[in-house]
Structure formats: structure tokens, C-alpha cells
Amino acid sequence: MILLTGFEPFGGETTNPSWTAAEAASGILQGEGHAVAAVELPCVFGQSIAVLEDALRRHNPELVICVGQAGGRPRISLERVAINCDDARIPDNAGNRPVDEEVVAGGPAAYFSSLPVKAALEALRTAGIPAEVSQTAGTYVCNHIFYALMHSLSTGIGAPATRGGFIHVPYETRQVPQGSGTPSLPAPVMAEALAVVVRTALATTSDVKLSAGTVH
Template sequence: MPNKILLTGFDAFGGATLNPSWLAVKALHGRQVLGHTVVAAQLPTVFDASLLELNALLKQHRPALVICVGQAGGRSALSLERVAINVNDAPIADNAGVQPVDTVVKQGAPAAYFTSLPIKAMLAALQAQEIPAEVSQTAGTFVCNHVFYGLMHLLATRRDLKHTRGGFVHVPWLPEQGTPSMPLDDIVRGLRLAVRCAMLVQHDAVLGAGTTS
């Protein structure tokens, strides 16, 4: 039975000197969550190369749970991403100078994948501890979405990962990066709560037939 939890963050990009996604997951490296060991790894903010690294990490660790984490400047809460789309459309160049426009992440693959994390349960757990959190309907079209989509495609198509669940969380800037922001300690605490909830809850409750939106 897999006894690892894989958390990934990104290196700094766009002229920045740090990335809170990596600082936060690095702070959780080696922690124990419900008998599982957290493994933190850094992905390059580079199209294609990020997925090659993620694939290697999945083969090495065969985790029970994978949460990829990225920075979302302008957001004020931990954003639990619902859906990854099969589109690369970069507003800026990645760290290798590549800037794809309207290309696919994976040729011949579905248009989108939903997260397999219990994002509504995670939202409730975070809000109960007064950590700003939200369910997000878009992970963008930069390297974060590229990795999110690539992760979900791997989990959907690799037999050795059929019991692995995964998804993506965006975190705000740190205070020294600008506003809105969130202190690193709060981001770390929120991610740890999110991981614990994802390990305890397999699926969000299905809405009843009489429920309306």
C-alpha cells in the first residue's frame, strides 16, 4: 500500500526571486500525516519539462495522494482547483523562454479532467480553522494548469496509479511580494489541513436529487 504523499511546488518565475508554492511544500517535507510521509519536490516552471519531472516523481514514489501547488498572484485565499483543461496559452514566457499559444497539453486526450480531491470537504476544513480558502473554477492556462492537466491524465491512464488521487492548489503571494497576500505560516498550515482532509475523505458528498443551484 502506498505510504507517501507527494507535494510539488514551482521554482521562481517571471522575474521573481521566490515562489511561495515551493517554500510551503518544502516546509512540510518529511512530516507525517495519518501514517503517510510527505515528500516535497520542486518542479521547473517550464512547459513539458515540468511534466517529465512529475512523471519521474510518480514512478519513484507511487504516492497515495498528490497535490501540486502553484502561485497565483492577485488571489487572496488558498484556491482549490476544480478542473484542468487541455490548453496551453501562456501570457508570459516560461523559465525556458517558451510561450505556447493555443496548444494542447496532450494530443488526443480529453478536453478537461476534474480533480479527484474532495475540494468541498477541504474547503470546509480550512474555513473551520479561519484560513481563507475558495473553490476555483480555473487554474489558468500557464504552467500550473499544464501540470494539473498532466497529473490528472497520468492518474487516469497509468494502471500503477489507479488508486492515487490528486489535484492542484493555488496559493497567494507572500506579503513581501505584494497584495493581496498570505503569510507563509498560514499557507503551510492550510496545506497541511488540506492534505489531512484529503486523506480522511475519499469523495465529496453527492448532491441530492432535489438540490437546486
């Protein structure tokens, strides 16, 4: 079983490409014979974790990919690390705005993704999809759920060998005013990107050595 999650709209938007892409990718993968569940998460600190953990218990997946919107980024971002810090620049959809709070009290400072992010990067580039390995998932609800996912898997929620991680997607093309220059990708491209990552993760037991770091 594969679990894909995306978020509801936030910040005044009427759509969230993370959910659009996750839902569409689940259809692509189901058409290829995979068992897939797609779950929409609330863009709310704490509540999003409860919904995710319920999905982990119900579906007992072998692979979990959570997806979020990173408006302004030009590429699919394969997130490498989640940090134990909530520091919200804007309120979430319930009006919460934690500042310098731990995602999990007393938890480790950080968790690394257990997805083969370098192999996925290589596969995305081969498919002609713009992608990068990102060293930060921010400090908003995306990082919150990424950290919570990895903490949940490390503490036994889900199947024993479950792997998981987080992907940020850009704005969807229809969100961006024509001619604005704001980076975006079409929804079908983002859905296929998620499917590529899933296929790569299922076929890859150890990641490849590939330079994908940054200077700053």
C-alpha cells in the same frame, strides 16, 4: 506516500510561495508520522511534466497535490478543473510561449480534480484560513501540470488508486510591498493550509455537498 510539488520562481521573482509552502507542509506532515516527498518543479512547459512523472514513478504516492502561485488572488484556491490548453501570456523560464496548444495531444478536453475539494474548503474555513473553490487554473504552467497530473493518473502512472489535484496559493507576505494592498498570506499559513487539505483528503472518501460555485 504523499507527494507535494511546488514551482521554482518565475516571472522575475526570486521566490515562489508554492514551493516554500509545499516544502514546509511536508515537514509538518512528516512530524505527524506521514511519509511525504516534496519535489520542486521547473516552471517550464513539458519539462515540468517529465519531472512530475519521474516523481510519480519513484514515489508511487497515494495522494498528490501540486501547488502553484496565483499572485493577486486573496485566498487558497482549490482548483476544480484542468483544461487541455496551453495559452501562455508570458514566456516560461526556458522562453517557451505556447499559444492554443494541447497539453496532451488528443487528450480529453478537461479533467476534474480527484481531491475532496468541498470537504477541504470546509476544513480550511473551520481552521480560519481564507479559501475558495476555483473553476479555472489558468492556461499557464500551473494548468499545464494540473492537466498532466490528472492525465498521468488516468493512464496508470502512479498507484492504481492515487488521487490528485492542484492548489493555487497567493503571494507570500514578504513578496508584497508594505501598504500596496496586494493580497498575500504568511508562509506558515499557506503551509498549514496544504497540511489541512492533505489531512482532509486522507480522511475523506467522498466529497461533501457544499455550495461553492460562482455566477461568473
